[in-house]
Amino acid sequence: MRFFYTTLFLFIVFSCSNTSTKKSKLIDFVPEKTSLIIKTSNLESLKNSLHNSDFLQKLSKTTSYENLEKKLEGLSLLKPKNDLLICFSEDNNDSLQYTIITKHHNLLFKIDSLKNYTEESLIYKNKTITKSTLNNNTFYSTLIDSTFFASSSKTIIDDVFNNKNIDSDLEKIYTTTSNDKTTSIIIKPNNPFIKSFFINDSLNINSFTNYIAVDIDINQDDILINGITKASDSTETLINIFKGTIPQENLTQNITPSNSDGFMSFTFDDYKTFKTNLSKFTQKDSITNTMSLFDNIIEVGVIYEDKNKAVILNSLDVIATKDALLSEQNNIDTYRQIDIYSFSKPDVFANSFSPLISFKNANKYCVLDHFFVFAESTEILQNIIANYQNKTTLNERSYFKDIKQQLTDASSLITVVNPSNLKDVLEKNGLNAIGKLDKYNASAIQFIYDTNFAHVNGIIKKSKIKAILNSVSEELNIKLEHEILNTPQFVTNHITKQKEIVVQDITNNLYLISNTGKILWKKQLQGPVLGTINQIDIYKNGRLQLAFATPNRVYVLDRNGNDVSPFPAKFNDNITQPLSVFDYDKNKNYRLLVTQGKYTLMYDVNAKLVKGFTFKSANNTIICQPKHFRIGSKDFISFKTQNKLYILNRTGKARVTPKTSNTYSKEPIFLYQNKFTTTTDKGDLITIDTKGNTAIQNLNLSENHSIETTSKTLVTLSENKLTIKNKSVELDYGNYSKPRIFYLNDKIYVTVTDLQTQKTYLYDSQAKLLSNFPVYGNSIIDMDNVDKDKNLEFITKGDANSILLYQIN
Template sequence: MKYFFGVILILCIGFQSCQDAVIPVSDIIHYTPRKASVVIKINDFQAFKSELINNDFLELTKTSKPYTDSNELLSTLNYIQAKDQSLLAINEIGKGNYDYTFITKKHSDLFSIDSTINRTIESLTYESASIRVLTIDKHKVYSTFVKNYFIGSSSKLIIENIIRSQGNLNADPNLAKLFEVAQSNTSANVFINHKQSENLFSKVLSDPLAKVVSQLNDWTSFDTKITQDYIKLNGVALNNTGSNNTLDIIKNTSPSSSEGADIVPINADYFISLNSANSGLVENKSTSDSIFYNSRELLKVGINDQQIFAVSTSDNLHFEDHLQKYVKSKGDFRDFLIWNLNDSTVVSKHYPTLFKNIKSKHVAKVGSFYVFTSDMESLESIITNFQNNATFAQLSSYKTLRNELADESSILVIGNLNKVKENEGILNSGFKNHLSKTDLGDYKFIALQYIVEGDFAHFHALLKKANTSTVNSNLVTQIFSTILDAEVATDPQFVLNHYTKKKEIVVQDVENNLYLISTEGKVLWKKKLDSKIRGEITQVDLYRNGRLQLAFTTASKLMIVDRNSKDVSPFPIDFNGTITQPLSVFDYSKTKDYRFVVVMDQDVRMYDRNGKSVNGFTFRKAKSSIINNPKHIRIGSKDYLVFQEGSGKLDILHRTGDVRINVKGTIEFSGNHVYLYDGKFTTTNASGDLIQIDQNGGINKLELNLKDQHLIDATTKTLATISENVLTIKDNSTTLDFGIYTLPKIYYINDTIYVTTTDLQTNKVYLFNSNAELLENFPVFGDSKIDLDDMDNDNKLEMVTKGDNNSIICYKIN
């Protein structure tokens, strides 16, 4: 029994559906104290107690203050052994203070108190009636018998009131009506008096939300169905006509199915859907001149501290025509038209009760909804997640929950538990602090549903564990987008923060500013460089102390900077000529005795970690221009330095720069790099053949029939190619849309091979497995090749790419 009040507090938005069987009103209901906040009809005392004790979710909340407070209040009920139908009523006595009343048929062994329990019994007389006072430790139970009923309470005043009024006891008419239709084949039925429960709601909910719930309707009742991993409430809500409660406002609407989950991003805290079809529901302006006159579904979406409004209509032309008087300018984002508004109260003045706090400065049509937001960042996030299919509707945990609710609703509320538990706008701060430290495991969503029929509504609530076998994988969500001061110039890439062991991002803009961006998307610093960085940045540990620096070349400098953007002496090294290839960094024996190789057309310079020229390296100049940055390849215990020359000559050298392998012939290079693949030096020629050079210098040619401008990447065992619109990984191929693709990039992470490429023509990022199968929920938006890694060490992959012009985007693959 001690768990019961916690249920009411934690799940108290209370509701119930009408039942077919009509049960005569038992006289037990008339002993219920007036103005009770909550009344529970307990049909099977032991079963209800067992259900509450064994539910996983309630177990997670049992150290919270609402839970412990309820245990304290109801502790004496642990010694009651009710055999028949019972009632438990909770009354507020003074603001935020509560007493209980318990009513059941009397029998000889009603109390079961172990002899070791400290207790005393005394008797009082009030208006000729006897009141027994049972003290168990510091808690008192005042009780009396009226007719055949035992009535016990934590309040002496309540017992005295019942004795004084016993000849004229009548239940609240609404409570009696709900009690009559309550089904008895469930362990318990709960009745909530909203007007008396605002302070009770605020034990769990924030004060503003508790007030909203108290004004939702007058009374709600629900049957309980509770198992170890499942809480379902079915009930009915009553509302008095003219009360101006939420149910009264929408009582003339027709229930319909909700499409809101199609656009609500998975990082949303919640969404509330209200159906307005066939009613012309606009609180202030219900005429056809209203912008919202033809609305079908109204949405309120909570994302962190933002409240977003969306509406679908049966007449888009009417909506857009009437929208124009509020439009001050237009823009676009990823081919979505954006209307910028001159009146931020467009929504709130049309819906002063339902959406009074909504600020609306921007509108875009996303899916079948017109989405209103107070800032562009929120609108761009909605659009981005919609494009990436990262919405509630794509989650199997959401689909499972939704399948157990009615198809059509007047009001549908879906809460994302892992977001709700962090939100002080929804939860009481103390309860939020408790839940924020609690792993809710497979509890993903909570759902509440009203289906209005005139002055009452059917109600359903559901909290259920997700089936771990159906939990979505590879769901792609944008976790941040960072705007630079100018257009992005280089491909963003991950680098390691040697303090946190997490990844950060480096990227350069067209004004030659280099940025370091945190794991959370914040710009840590920017550093002005002389020109664009050549190729990728390499991290080095120059001082061999575990602290990493960034090494790279620009058009005229070899630079090494620390994580605070400071140049590391003796770098930078300046060059008179133009550096033509990305920096190559060799660490032959993994001892951090670095070699930095700089290429200026035909000239090659090699420097050590002290910035000195490596005199033992004798290769100073190639016969022709070097077309790619040099490679270091190790086969067995032998090191090879590989240089590709524009003339077709392949130089395979010792560490000293002397020739190690004489390649027997020239190669008409395709522009692709040389890789160690299948134990051989491997690249392709301009004719699309695979070229492999063995350690004797022999050239082997395998006809792959790759087309002009083909692209390749390779590891020791995996070859990936793109030829026109065909991607091949190992022996597996897939056909892509025609486009302009970046180099296929192979990643091997957590024993899994991934291959990625980006279509720069359509701004789509693709991610494949080793079977050339596109991962679920790809492609996503991106305008450059990506970098892929576990950025925050949570065993989930993140990827970073260029966004729109001056932004970068970081995605998480869930």
């Protein structure tokens, strides 16, 4: 249940007319007093994302979280296929109640073999309600048409049958949420959870806005927030003070010392319009005798440093703003050739900008270019001056530059906090006893006013130490619920052209994971995947599918993990080798070759047998995956049994017949130097040319050996001796995986992993170990450039249930 309460607090740090109509959408069933809604389109993906999020795992240790986690225990029984809403509300006794809404299907509610679970049916007034109890926690559920509705409150269940009103404002803002992100949250004021997402205690969510709807993308080291906030057209919500103004570029970070606790900045293009709006909100007259100080100001900022604060005015006309301060030029100090003056109106900012600013002790100021800085102490002014002159402000820090990429340059209101203030905001909302947040150097939320609503952007990001040249850095450690079954591999995202990760666990669930660690989907398969997964373009439109075999199925899955008709194809007899995919002429007329013992079956993409392929049976069990090779204009299909090697043409007829017979190893067949190449069971290298001439070479390999080749590079591993292009290296004695060759960026890379000591080695074509290897790894690796930078990455198994993504810098 951990994911429910964790998601609930994602937004903390950042942070109506009714019509009677027929209910058809999930949002139509939301209880009237709901103050917070969590929406997810993929519950399994959400659960795994939360489990892998470093930041959210810290939140999960709080008492408030644990209490609600226990209350929501019964929700683990749900297996939704579509959108699911989790609604929170308080009843008349101020007790927290939850409601779950999703579309019903036959496998939604699984209680088979469940311990400590009881249920009974309550039938009255032509209604049927199920009362369920799991470990002493009781909840109620019912079906309304095709919608499953469950709640911790029986009263809420009763009300859903009677309430025919739909909140049109809620429905409108609900439509702005996306199905492509990990989750979405809709929050209303006066909710029992989130009180504020600002440092300033005078700013609270109840008076800030009405509805907030955000999409949240959860990755291992960051949480990205995008959405909107909408308030009624009135003077009762703070967000509307920006109505009629145009957001300006926020520059407070350019003067904020990097050792500060953070800052807040708000902007406007016309101070008079802004002041009029603010006066209506506060319901007090503006201070006319100080108006001239702000006439040419387009940004007001507050810098936080422990309990001290500094107010920043960003002026469009420095001379005019200085003129407004002519009576305030009593020099009291000079620091680094910057004059510091006394200021006789220390409460002017609180009086003019409350509740955005509550600071009343700004009795000193200085001028730095177009910034006018007001503070209580000389020390904070000196710190600001020194950092500004030394170019050690927040804007110069790499961690701020990282989060700035997620934010817009111009915003109506923005706040940026350091780890200490981030923790304070969380504790303000009841999340006490949080672990260390020291690596979250900068977190931010901003609001960009636009007509009658505001855009919302936010980010919480774990800062990374800048990679050293030639270093190997661990970028992701992705944990699954169950142990990993096979070797993780990269596949191509045809939309972004970047790489994603596909892997299977021991319960035969197949996962697609983004290169940022987000689990995109999980699919239950009939059995373990045989070999590696192929990608094909079955519709010839640039969209790629995953094609592979399990012992009794051939699957073709689309980008979202859905079966592509007419697949999966079912087989009564076991499939004994990985699925072979051939594209003879590179025109996407794919052929899928299925191996069953000594038999081969050739299919097209309609799962129909190809009648022109005449080969039916080998002389014995086929011991390696069939492969397709092209030499000149001719195609060759090759595979072998223990004592016979087959080289066929497209139709399955013999194209090349080896002139000698041998007893073969189970090593694959390769095309090396335009010759069919493999090994005998004794470790001799066998090469066969297109005329059937056979050559045997003694490479002094043991019976326990492995080979891998490209067209020009031969790699062998015999016991602990690795040979690359006739250059050998002695490895420590161990249990080594098969070697793999990668040709990337015009370079050859060779890798092996010692499964006994969990060490992964990477060599160049000259058998030289790359710097900073070996690294920790528990399987053979897959290697590629997974994103848009120039660095190569590789994946491997880590612990039993984890995947490690490394970057070679």
